Amino acid sequence: MIKKDLLIAAILIFTISISCDSPEKNQTEAIVKSPDEDVHIRFGVDDYGKPYYSVLYKDNVVIDTSFLGFEFKNHPPFDDNFKITEIEETAFNQSWDMIWGEQKTINNKYREIAVRLQEKGESQRKFDIIFRAYDDGIGFRYHFPEQEGVDTLIIMDEITEFNLTGDHTTWWIPGDWDSYEWLYNTTKVSGINALELAKSKSGLAASYIPENAVNTPVTMRTDSGLHISFHEAALIDYAGMTLKVNKDELKLTSELVGSDRLGYKVLRKLPFSTPWRTIQISEDAGGLIESKLILNLNEPNKIGEVSWFEPMKYVGIWWEMHLGKSKWDTTRDMSKNIKDKKFSSKHGATTENAKRYIDFAAKNNIGAVLIEGWNTGWEQRPGMDDREGVFDFVTSYPDYDLKEVVKYGKENGVEIIMHHETSAAPRTYEQQMDTAYSLMEALGVHVVKTGYVGPIIPKGEYHHGQWMVNHYNNAMIKAAEHEIAINAHEPIKGTGLRRTYPNMISREGLRGQEFNAWASDGGNPPEHLSIIAFTRMLSGPVDFTPGIFNIKLDPYKEGNQVNTTVAHQLALYVVIYSPIQMVADLPESYEGQPAFQFIRDVAVDWDQSKVLNGEVGDYVTIARKEKGTNNWFVGSITDENEREVTIQFDFLDEDKTYEAIIYRDADDAHWNDKPESISINNMVVKIGDQKTFRLAPGGGLALSVKPVK
């Protein structure tokens, strides 16, 4: 395993600083071009001194003139009357290695201009905007340098515009300040109606949609077929950005998540930089997935070696709760003394049950077991208004022997994944964090799944505001000190911080598999993941928890089901990237299933990833090469439409012959009628081969491709 960022090639080509001494000669425009010169960013200040930018791709405008500015609580706004005082131009070309990830080596190659701006009036306040042009898109951020007269900025609004050039087809979720767990909508920009959704019964534990805005990543396709996706990178000590939609002007404007409690969006002391605002650009949809722009805009690894975490598959005492087979809590008895309580026979997190999962993991090349509902607090949770001080992150229920489970896991080569459900009471979690992480460290438990279900306490804070961004990031940093990796649920979105903090391994932040078990709206439709791959997944690893084999959820959930075929579920292990991949179904659901072999075999860490084909919301095929081996795995999924997918085996080595095991939808497979109908074949393949496979409606295709010895 690669232990840390490895500098393969770092070539700082040139740095040009243009200083303009004479105000009369002020430069009012600058251009920065991507290394391949296809992407251009034009920046300028107009006659009123208003900063603006535009983006071109192959000489076509992608983002038309869009203004940039801020409104403050404690200062006049930054919006006009600015001049350019300096432009610093940089070219950068460096390769770095991922500790774990979609590929071993990433090339970070861009050209940058850092534009220094200053107010032309009395106050002479300053800020910089840094633009980076990549071959796969752009990023820009604001920087507020130390300056006289401005100690702290209280941001009421960041006004970053993205002026679209047409009424693009858009895959969007509402700009919910609490949740990303929405189904993606496919509309024109002019059809985005997030506020209508705010009125709908989402079934979400926490949801707040104050504007007609969307959350990022939001992906669009122009009429000419160009794919663009908006997001942000390196979200640190700042509020998450939603994008407010002006349907008439076809313009997006940043709308930061605020704090009703504090009455502002962001408070920062100078100097500080904002997160990067990003636009990924690709002619084909797959290019968005292959883009590493977001990661490249983050800082290199700051936590050194993370040898204590290795990518792995895991099972968990989890799906059985969603099915209602067992319960997180032990009782509804509200006695104060836990020892006096009566325990439910349905409690899932028992020592015995944990050992059953450990045995299953040990037998099936699965590295870890997650155990939810192990700690006291669950029994008080339902319906509680005050969730602070309820959960205890070190005290097991009497029927769960944490040490014994960890010991049994170690004996069997299986790690335990700790579970910390905060119930969105972060202050309670912060109080116990040191103790809880120290316990984990003492036990040698190196992964925690955190959870933030419900509206944030204190009231007036939202999951995606600055206060919570800091909570999530502080937990991540403190965890790293205790050699703990975090898989956050109900998280802030990923913004590439996994590069800087590779203990930030995965997160939810989407409408996950569990909605299929209990949502009353029919669950996730067949197209769900073929949108996710081009939207949510652009922000980083996705703990979607794939692998449901008992598609109809018999006998637990009459009327609910997973709306894909089993082959589709297999394909997700390749299509949806995460360094921890849940093997989500009950152990008994895999008994006797030949298709389970794919899950046993499939890798979780990669040297290369290639998107072979795909269209947003329709289908996608990804090939990934296992880290340190010559094995390839291919996954392909489709939406509700049956289709043929052709795989060109150009990614294979020239001098090798491979055996492919093909897990495909059987001829009669269908997500609703015959979801479990799968066909498994083997086939010899080599470079140059081309094979066409049929995907069933809601279907998929999974291949393991290994060199013939």
Place this chain on the structure above:
Amino acid sequence: MIKKDLLIAAILIFTISISCDSPEKNQTEAIVKSPDEDVHIRFGVDDYGKPYYSVLYKDNVVIDTSFLGFEFKNHPPFDDNFKITEIEETAFNQSWDMIWGEQKTINNKYREIAVRLQEKGESQRKFDIIFRAYDDGIGFRYHFPEQEGVDTLIIMDEITEFNLTGDHTTWWIPGDWDSYEWLYNTTKVSGINALELAKSKSGLAASYIPENAVNTPVTMRTDSGLHISFHEAALIDYAGMTLKVNKDELKLTSELVGSDRLGYKVLRKLPFSTPWRTIQISEDAGGLIESKLILNLNEPNKIGEVSWFEPMKYVGIWWEMHLGKSKWDTTRDMSKNIKDKKFSSKHGATTENAKRYIDFAAKNNIGAVLIEGWNTGWEQRPGMDDREGVFDFVTSYPDYDLKEVVKYGKENGVEIIMHHETSAAPRTYEQQMDTAYSLMEALGVHVVKTGYVGPIIPKGEYHHGQWMVNHYNNAMIKAAEHEIAINAHEPIKGTGLRRTYPNMISREGLRGQEFNAWASDGGNPPEHLSIIAFTRMLSGPVDFTPGIFNIKLDPYKEGNQVNTTVAHQLALYVVIYSPIQMVADLPESYEGQPAFQFIRDVAVDWDQSKVLNGEVGDYVTIARKEKGTNNWFVGSITDENEREVTIQFDFLDEDKTYEAIIYRDADDAHWNDKPESISINNMVVKIGDQKTFRLAPGGGLALSVKPVK
């Protein structure tokens, strides 16, 4: 588990004794008919007093008039001048339960005549012949009652004729007194040329073919399509019977295996009975497999409970030796002191390797691990003329810690199968048997695989003679006393003694899988098992050791291969019956193979078995219902010819829907070109369904069929 024979219904309908006082009124013929009256046995004494019999099936002669008699060393022969003094007629109908087996309950329903014969001359010597007519064939045996003047009989020849009615197509192996490890030949009776084979280079460690005879079971098909198979039941304290072929008269005559050392075939004190001579009769080939005649002709369980043995799958340190990956012995160093010897790095039976197999077994629903080459003696064996006193059945090689391996196995729920290779030096084995079995009992090891490779010592004895029959049986009986079950290799043939001694669980006695690894004649041809199922398998459980996935034996055995597809190998777990089934390939050969799921799943003990279709040497399809569940498994194999097989799912329960997982040859599969090309599908099936599947040349089909919950 059923612990012992359970008497379901025992109805002794009637017993008639006909005593003929007047010699003048002597009855000279008697007929006994099967309960369904299709099978008739006519017995008589001709004008010369020669006993004869004939067999009819549906009024057609199956065995024409055939004479019966004996030649003795110490008495005049029994061949003519006999009269019938009494005929005792019995009808019997009893059901009994198998402790383990092809089916739970067996109906033993027959009609019998016991004919008392007496010499008409001075000596008045007596013997009886007991004929049983079953719906599925006949059995008869000789009984020598206590009588004056005859204390001991030294049999030089048993002259039991089977006078055939035509030149039937015959599936035969030569009447080798040492080995059954021959390929089956398919010829007319007139084409049987066993003595030609005696001249061939068989590669067998021991072989002796003194006559143009065949070993049993030998199976024939008449021109009218009737299937008959000749064998014997309850071979105890007697020599094995070969059948000498008179090609001109189309007649078989018993030829007992002799002892050159002792100069006779059999020596017995009176009273005694011979084994049963059996003819199974069926209109279709499958009926031979379903016939339980051989078992019914054996005595009920004499050893009581055998709760210490349960049917199971096993892996072993075995195939790796046949592939040359490792060795049985540790060294060629002939130093007397084992501690001074240098050990080969290729020794297979090491503690570490055993644990590797135990881990593999524990993960894959495999009950036991066989470890060959664990004990001292192997290093002296090759080329040794005197094999007595060489093997030691209690002393491990220094790199193998028997106790530790057994302990590790127990911790992981995996049994150890002991291995006792006698190198055909039975006196050495007998000397140590008590000690060796006591060690096993002390360790809680309940299964031993015995081996008898090479010509028997003392010279002049043969594997199938009376002396060795007694050795095999004594080992079986002594083993039972130590709660040990025996799987014998280079054994005497099975004759149904497993009913009486259910610790006699399985045996080799055929040209096994290992010939594919090293025989220079190309290994077993694709048709091999489709003959075995209708010949060797009629004598009882077959330890064929199926499940080779690495068909081409790469990289170990260039030029050798298994001559079937992988699907064929899977099918063998159902087609070939044994209560212990080896999972024979190297653990690494199963890695990543979805088809391995069938082996994990397939049962080894059955409530029902049904032959769905088949023709000897062409193909066969068998469905078996797992003991105590509603799961069915179906196996179908073909010879070198591609064919379509139709499965009629009439065997399923009426009120259930089943999910079938179908492991079939892929469209391009072929035993030579694409042997590993397999296709796995699932399918819903119910009673009344009919499905047609293609079997590739040398191919197969395996189904697991389980009720939908």
